[in-house]
Amino acid sequence: MALLGPTLTLASIVLMELHRTRAKKKASDTLEDLAFIKREFGIMQTFLVDAAAATTSASFKLAWFRRIRDLAHDAEDSIQEFFLHVEKPPRTTSSRLLLPLDAITKQMRNLRREIEHVNQSCGIYANAAFRFNTAAAPPQSNSGTRVAASRNALLIGRESERSHLIKLISQDQEQCETIFICGMIGIGKTSLVRGVYQSKNIGSIFEQRAWVTISHPLNIREFVTSLTQTNIKIVVITKDAIIAEHCSTTCKYIYKLEGLKDNEAPALFKNKVFMDSSNIELHPDMTTQAKLIIKECDGHPLAITNIAGFLARKPKTTTEWRKLNDDFSAGSRRNRSLEMISTALAPSYDDLPYHLKLCLLYLSVFPKGHNIRRRRLVRRWVAEGYDTSMNAEEVCANYFAELINRNIIQPSEKIAHNASNIQYCHVHNLIRKISISKSMEENHVFVFDSRFVKHGTIRHVSIINTTDMDKNILKDADLSHVRSVTVFGEWRASLDSRKMRLLRVLDLEGTSGLKDHDLVQIGNFLHLRYFSLRGCVDINQLPDSLGNLWDLKVLDVSGTNIIKLPKTIVKLKKLQYLRAGKVPKDDVLYSSELEESSDLSKMVHGAIDDVELPDLVSKTVQFSTKLDTTAAYCTNIVQNTDKVKKRDIFHKYYNVLLPSIPWGIDIYGVEAPDGIGQLNDLWTLGVVNVAVGKTILRDLEELKKLHKLGLTSVNQKNSQSVMSVIANLFLLHSLSLRAEGDQGLEDCLDHKFSPPSKLQSLKIYGNLVTLPTWITQLQNLTKLKLQSTQLKLDLSLEVLGKLLHLAILRLWMNSFQGKELCFNFQQETFLSLAVMELKDQEGLKSLTFMQGAMPRLVLLQIDNSIHIDENGLSGVSSLPSLREVMLKGDHNEELIKNLRDQITLNQNQPVLKGA
Structure with a gap:
């Protein structure tokens, strides 16, 4: 017995050493597999870029392309999952989500064998890419026929564009300017210009004309020798608008060709379907079907021509046209209508480089x-x-x-x-159909809606909720490879972290019906990089498990009811974009970003359960320090509300908004936890309440990479410290400052201050009276927005007019003092201004532009100018770069008539919209 103990001990040591040796070998094999997969992943990426540029579409080569792409995705997934096990310190997370290390190493071993097998059976990727690029291009006969048909087609629906272009050429023939016609492929650029080129009007002006086709890539010698004239009017057709903008001397000579209008598209459709009988009257049922077909073509002439040409060879019956519309509705990538559209627009996709195709x-x-x-x-x-x-x-x-x-x-x-x-x-619409077809073909994106069918490997999921959609639509789907989930409409699904281990993007922006308990599992999505709850008004707080998302780069919870960020957020060291806080109901520019979906357009910010928060309560929530006062208002709200909702409403008002009162929180910002200064990679941060928290200002000063910052609750007590912090954020490009109440920002921004030299955008909300002296130092400022600042008009305009690089100026409600506002923009002021926006200036009586003011103004937008009389707006004709005047809200009819007259006299011929 005495010898038994040492024997067992020795046996244990030998056994442990044996296990350790095997473990070392296993670890060595795993690292070898990892190195192999990483190396092959880089090669595969290069191959995919080269292969995407190939012209061939042979099915076996496309299958090869898809196989390599899927292997590349699998390789990337394995590498990321392996690194979760070796990161230090390790994350605390649910074991049911994180695969055991043995399972991952087994995956990597199998993946390596599969890659080696593909290499051996099909050759190295580089050789495959060579075969792709040297393969014979598909026959061009169809394309040539299509172009010929386009050239010989009647110029239907382009009479106004044709007249405008002829007028432009005729007026400026002595100046020898170059005119650019730009627009998407198949929109009718060539047909329009050829129609102008062949017109009698142009023939009578120019003795000699030439039609030159430039090859791609350009052979400059051939091009120059083809131009034998020294004095030419040149009209250039391009699908790339940037070419026109770089080469044209003025926007007057850039013509953006849009799709056919609603009354023009049917004429082209009937002409192509019925040939010489285009004046035929259609049966009401056929008219309905024709409208649906034309709607799908979205005003695109070549698509209309292709589909109408197809129908011209078919029996001209309601049944036949309904079949085509059923094709559209089915969404299948293998239907006649989509094939015809692809024929028309395929170059739009095929000509793109790999990164733009993605x-x-x-x-x-x-x-x-x-x-x-x-x-x-x-x-x-x-x-x-x-x-x-x-x-x-x-x-x-x-x-x-x-x-x-x-x-x-x-x-x-x-x-x-x-x-x-x-x-x-x-x-x-047509480009979208092609992108959906390609996405489904390549297992890139799959859309779940009422027409859901089972599909293969899915990597990106879009859930479009409809009234007849099954709540368990994701239950049977294989989501093990999904990288992104996006939800539109009502929240009906569930977040099952076990099924979506590889999720990178979770975009729930604007989703209605999403509750706090739906986010319980959020900390299990360890690969998550993008998480948006923007506009989800029923979300009141974030779970502490958010701190597990170490890879998170984007967190957007603006437009929710969150007023305090969890302490665990300081663990998110890779976070670059953090946006939170309420959105003012009158801040249309920002709140419009929250109204992308039909659900969000109905949303009222500051409202809970469809009961709008009264202004008096809103002010109390922001500024009162008496709990009983606000509680009384909460009680009043409940008493005047449907009984069924009383308990929920009181709970939300009292427990969500009430706790903010002692801390002085206003509803436009959030309280950031101590230690947020540890998030060294933050690029964008807002909107943070600087009136609460012990270390917030000290933390902000640590965020040296900040480019965009939004602060609220700036007051006389903290303003000097706030300005000191801002001065030390040397990379700051964008700054937003807000303060509510009568005092606002008055006497808060006048401290001795050296603003960041790179500052380009400044937004100020709150009573100011006079502009701070340091604003004259912002010589790189390009964007400025003022609201509720109550500035003195003449002095402020004089200061702002001297900012040399100011390009966008937004003057919103109560930005200036006075019941009668008369804006007079003097000569040689606002020399770089491109966009001028006046919104809700209730006392606005007149607006005058002197000769030489705003020489680069492109867009003038005025919202609600009912108080401007018919002669109150003058000088518009003298704005040499003006392209567009946009009127929104209520306006004087006589003013509009006067404005039209001024626009007619403007040499740039701007358009008037909204009137």
């Missing part, structure tokens, strides 16, 4: 007709890893600009000529 496919996440916010889209691309550089957001913003300039996506409301000023875009 971006375009990603747009199929959004529903038909949806206004897509630029920042939302760009930040999602970053989260998906479409660019991994240090300035990834800037790179992805350039991707957005490229798609705009190529006319692949279109601005919903273009406020200036620069793509960076476009806040919203939408996808042409």
Whole structure:
């Protein structure tokens, strides 16, 4: 027995050493597999870029492309899951979500074998890419026929554009200016210009004319020798708007060709279907079907021509046309209508580089007709890893600009000529159909709606809730590879972290019916990089488990009822964008970002359970220090509300808003926890209440990478410290300052202060009376918004007019003092201003632009100018760069008539909208 103990001990040591040796070998094998997969992943990415540029569409090569792409996705997933196990310190999380290390290493081993098998059986990726690029291009006969047909087609529905272009050429023939016609592929640019070129009007003006086709890539020698004239009018057709903007001397010579109008498209459709019998009267049922077909074509001439040509060869019956519309509705990628559309618009997709193809496919996440916010889209691309550089957001913003300039996506409301000023875009209906078809073909995006059918591997999920949609729609779907989930409409699904282990993007923006308890599992999505609850008005707090999301880069909870961020947020060291706080009901510019979906358009900020918070209560919540006063108002609200809702309403008012009163919180900002200064990668932060918290100002000063900052509750007590913090944020590009109440910001911003030299955007909300002296130092300032500042008019305009780089100026309600406001913009002021917006200036009596003022103004927008009389607006004809005048709200009819007369006299011929 005495020898037994040492023997057992020795045996244990030998056994432990044996296990350790095996573990070392296993770890070595795993690291070898990891290195192999990482190396092959880089090669596969290069292959995918090269293969995407190939012209061939042979099915076996496309299958090869998809196989490599799927392997690349699997490789990336395995690498990320492996790193979750080796990160230090480890995260505390649910074991049911995180795969055991043995399972991951087994996955990696199997993946390596599969990659090696593909290599051995099909050759190295580089050779495959070579075969892609050297494959014979598909026959061009169809394309040539299509172009020929387009050239010989009657110029239907373009009479006004044709007349305008002829007039422009005729008026400016002595100046030899170059005119640019830009628009998406197939929109009719060539047909329009050819119609002008062949017109008798132009023939009588020019003795010699030439039609020159420039090859791509450009052979400059051939091009120059083809131009034998020294004095030419040149009309350039391009699908890339950036070419026109760079080369044209003035916007007057850039003509953006849009789709056919509602009354023009039917004429083209009937002409192509019935040939010489285009005046035939259609049966009401056929008219209905024709309207549906034309609507799907979204005013696109080439798509209308292709589909009408197809119908011309079919029996001209309601039944036949209904079949075509059923094709559209079915959403199948293998239907006649989509094939015809693809034929018309395929070059729009095929000509894109690989990174832009990915971006375009990603747009199929959004529903038909949806206004897509630029920042939302760009930040999602970053989260998906479409660019991994240090300035990834800037790179992805350039991707957005490229798609705009190529006319692949279109601005919903273009406020200036620069793509960076476009806040919203939408996808042409036909382009969207192609992107959906390609996405489903490549297992890129899948849309769950009432027409859901089972599908293969799914990586991006879009849930479009409809009234007849099954609540358990995701129950049977394989979501193990899903990287993003986006919900539109009412929240009906559930977040099952076990089924979506690899989730990177969770976008619930504008989702109605989402409650706090729906977020319980959020801390289990360890790969999450983008999380948005923007506009989810029933969310009152974030769970502490949010602190598990160490990879999170974007967190947007603005427009919710969250007034305090959890302490665990300080663990999110990779967080770059953090936005929170309520949105003022009168802040249309920002709140419009929250109204993208039909649900959000009905939302009233500051309202709970459809009961609007009275102004008196709102003020009490912000400024009162007496609990009993607000409690009395809460009780009053309950007494005047439906009995069923009494308990819930009182609970929310009392428990959500009431706790904020002792701390002085206003509803436009949130309380940030101590230690938020540890989030060293923060790029954007707002809106933070600086009147609460012991260390908030000290923490803010630590955030040296901040580019955008929004602060509220600035007051006389903390203002000097606030300004000191701002002065030390050297990279700050955008700053928003707010203070509520009668005192507002008065005497708060006048401290000795050196503003950050890079500051480009400034927003000020709250009583100010006089502009701070340091504003004259903001020589890089390009955007300025003022609201409720109650400034003295003449002195303030004199100061602002000298800001050399100011490009966008928004003067909103109560930005200036006085019951009668007379804006007089003097000569040589606002020399760089491109956008001028006057909103809700109730006392506005007159608006005058002197000769030489605002020489670069592109857009003039006036909201609610009912008090301006017919002669109160003058000098519009002298604005040399003006493209558009936008009137919103109520206006004097005589004023509009006078304005039209002035616009007619403006040499740039701007358009008047909204009147």
